[in-house]
Structures are given as structure tokens and as C-alpha cells.
Amino acid sequence: MGTDTVVETVEVRGLRWATEKNVIEAVLSRRPGVVAVAANPVAQTATVTFDPDVASITDLRDWVRDCGYHCAGLSVPDHLCEPVPAGPHHADHADHADHRGGGTATAVVHERPSGPGGHAGHDHHGGDGDSMAAMAADMRNRFLVALVFALVITMYSHIGMDILGLHLPVPFGIRNDVWQLLLSLPVIFWSASIFFTGALAALRARTLDMMVLVAVGIGTGWAYSVAVTLTGGGDVFYEAATMLAAFVLLGHWFEMRARGGANDAIRTLLNLAPAMALVERDGATVEIPTGDVVVGDRLVIRPGAKIPVDGLVTDGESEVDESVVTGESLPVHKEPGSTIIGATINRNGVLHARATGVGADTALAQIVKLVQEAQNSKAPGQRLADRAAFWLVLVALVGGALTFAAWTLLGDVDTSEALL
Incomplete structure (x- = not known):
């Protein structure tokens, strides 16, 4: 393994609960070349x-996709980097996606397949906020179905x-008991199915x-209740199984609502950059997606417009509001030779600039990366708690x-009493 390492934050969409980060961390940490992993279910990312x-x-x-989650690559705004579909016939579009040098593969691959896992359906192409809202709505629906059927089953139980x-x-x-079995089927095979798929993913990752x-x-x-029902009847526990599912789903629903609110700050950062940019190409000024801007493009920034990427002013003078990025309260004067920062606002004059930093190399993308790495970092106490959770489950x-x-x-009891 080389002496130099790289720290990158990739998206991991589909993390339904806090403990799922253990699956991602356990799997990735065993892959060749990986030194450390810190997943964050709040931001739906992993550093x-x-x-x-x-x-x-x-x-x-x-x-990440092998774990059953959706990942499009580096966690940066979609409109900052050109979607680079996988496949050799797209190689001619990938030459401007890597600007870090040193041979590090940092191209942002924003293809949108459904992915191999059961969670891919939650990718609604709208960023982490939409994905989190969709998962919270799905968890709410699962809880409501489980609650309704659990209450009905309880009325027919002992x-x-x-x-x-x-x-x-x-x-x-x-x-x-047959009636209770029929009522429990929607809860077990839909509402509670995420618990079984999550447990299977954890076991495949060799963690608990x-x-x-x-x-x-x-x-x-x-399962015990089904066996009793099919063998002639007896004491069954359908109400216990379905009510447990309803209570745990309620907790996960509340957790997701809280996580969605905590993720607002990072989503605001991601949306600062404009989606379109004006550039001069072949003697004409054209509007193109910001993700299509390459290093060396001549930018045209009109008054009141957001600067799409980092650049160097070549012509024109203006005042630029950089408060959203630097916190500077007063506009900063720009003239030929001045540097400009993507996502800042041109106040009055028309500026012509040469793009010097695009995609993951912009100041905004670097700020987002630092925030994500800070969110994903773990305190020593949190690492200890993660290890303790594994042993707690094992002991239980x-x-x-x-x-x-x-x-x-050893006891003079039947199987139903032993299960209790």
C-alpha cells in the first residue's frame, strides 16, 4: 500500500436507520486499499x-452498491459535475472530470441505475433531501399499516x-388463530420486511x-405461531410480533424525520451553485449546464448573476458579493487578474473570466467536503459505543x-412458555 492516502466523501443513499452505518463500515473496511471508513446516516454519506x-x-x-445501497460517486452537487455514464464509449467526456492530478480517480459518476439493493427505489433524483423525505414517508406508511393490523390482531388475541x-x-x-395469521401477513411481509433485509445485510457483512x-x-x-397454527392450534403470539414491529417502525419514523431536519444545512450548501453558466464558444455566448464547464472556458458573468465556477477575471470590473462563501459582509472589487469564487454573486458590471476550478475542485465543493468530513468524523466515545452495540446484540x-x-x-414447561 502506498504511503499517500486520499480522503473522499461518497454518497450512500438508502440508510434507513443509524445502525446501518455499521454494515457500510464493516464491508468497506475489508476492501483492498481502504484504510478507514466513517458513515453518516444523517447526511447519507460515508467518508x-x-x-x-x-x-x-x-x-x-x-x-457501496454491493451492500444494497445507492451510490453515484462523490457526494457533490449534481450540477457541478457532468454526469459521466459508465462505459468505454463515453471516455471522450471524462477527460475534464479529473482535475486533482496524481493519478487519483476523482471523476464524479452520476449515473442513475436502480442499483442492486432493495433500497434503490428511494433514489428520486432530487438529492439527499428528497431521498430522506421519501424514506420517511415510506417508514410512516409501514408503521400505519403495522399499527392498524396489530390493533385488530390484539382484539382477537388473548x-x-x-x-x-x-x-x-x-x-x-x-x-x-388462522384469522390472526392472515391479518399478520401484511405486517410481516411488507411493514417488517426491512428488518429482515437489514438483518441479512448485517450478517452478510459479518456484523451484528x-x-x-x-x-x-x-x-x-x-414463525412459532405459524407452526402452532398449522399443526392444529394452541397459544400463538401474532399480536406480540406485529405490535413489536409497529413500535420499532414508529421509532424509525421519528428518527428519519429528525435526520431530515438535521441535513438541511448541507443541502443548502449543495444548492448554492447555479445550474447554468454563460460561456463563450466559437465566437458566440451560449448557456450550458455548469457541469459542462471545463478548465479554460471563457465565462461571461452578467450583473446579478451567480458565478458558476472558480475563475480568473480577464476583462471587466465589478463588485462581487462573496458573503455566502467567505462571510465577507462588503462586496469585493474585481478587476482583470482577480480571482472569483463559484456561487458568489456579481453585483453590477459585466465580468469575463477564465475557468480555473470546476467540479470537485471548486471552493464550494471543497467546503462541502470539509463539512461532510466533519459530520462523519467519530469521537472516541462513539467508536466505543459502536463496538459495544455489537457485543450487546451478541449477548442478547x-x-x-x-x-x-x-x-x-430442564424445566417442566412447554415450548410456548419457554419462548416467553
């Missing part, structure tokens, strides 16, 4: 330290009959998180299994 001689941004993107005094007739003349614990709790109670699973075995083999 990766890696050796550019061994790994690249494309490798990181593919490894709790409803023995404690609440309800004796509701079972429709269609079927057995009570709270999704494993929740999946075992829901799955064990429901082993303790539950040993308790069940002891009650079953």
Missing part, C-alpha cells in the same frame, strides 16, 4: 480514507378476550446490529437462546 494506487472512486461506488373482554366473531367461520435483534424477536414469535441473542434451551430441556 473513506483509501490508497489511490489500490482503490478508486469507482471501486468505492461499486462496493389480550383482547381475557383482559379487554372482547369476544368478536371470527369472519368466514375460520379458526381464530439492532436490526438482527429486532428481526429475531419478530421472526421467532411469528446468546442469552435468549440459552434461556430457551434451559426452560425447554
